[in-house]
Amino acid sequence: MTNEALREHVTNIGFNLTLSKSMINLLVLLHHHRGDANTIHEGGYRYHPVMRTWTATIRSLKERGLITHEIVRDAKGYNVNALFKPTRAGSLVISLLKEAGIYQERLEELQRSVESGIYQGRQFAIVPSLQAG
Numbered sequence: 001m002t003n004e005a006l007r008e009h010v011t012n013i014g015f016n017l018t019l020s021k022s023m024i025n026l027l028v029l030l031h032h033h034r035g036d037a038n039t040i041h042e043g044g045y046r047y048h049p050v051m052r053t054w055t056a057t058i059r060s061l062k063e064r065g066l067i068t069h070e071i072v073r074d075a076k077g078y079n080v081n082a083l084f085k086p087t088r089a090g091s092l093v094i095s096l097l098k099e100a101g102i103y104q105e106r107l108e109e110l111q112r113s114v115e116s117g118i119y120q121g122r123q124f125a126i127v128p129s130l131q132a133g
Contacts, residue, residue, distance in 0.1 A: 003065040003087055005064065006087070009063060017093070023060055025110060026058070027066065028097065028107050028110070029045065035067075035085045035086075037081060044114035045110075045114065048114065048119065049120070049122070049124055058084065061084075064089075065089050066090035069084055070083045070084075070085070
């Protein structure tokens, strides 16, 4: 089965797939946290600068055919979570990021920044419960 979103994105100039640092960061976070938006937010990223571009970055990853999006609803129909799963193409990109050492590098930097409250040389608000622990 052809991933039409990926095909459409990469064939404008032959074959070209470009990912910004924000897209790579979010793809790594989504993969590491099994696509669970609640887990990412509870893991200290709710106020992280990488979340400022969440909506646009999610849209970009979806447009490239790298992730799918599923809303999880409770018995009353209320949205309780969002799951973002890599497509086959997304899994291959993750494998390439790991092969190049970029996945591990980005994940470690993001985890360090949650612990320190400093990302790219700038301080950001940390959830108080994380500071106490």
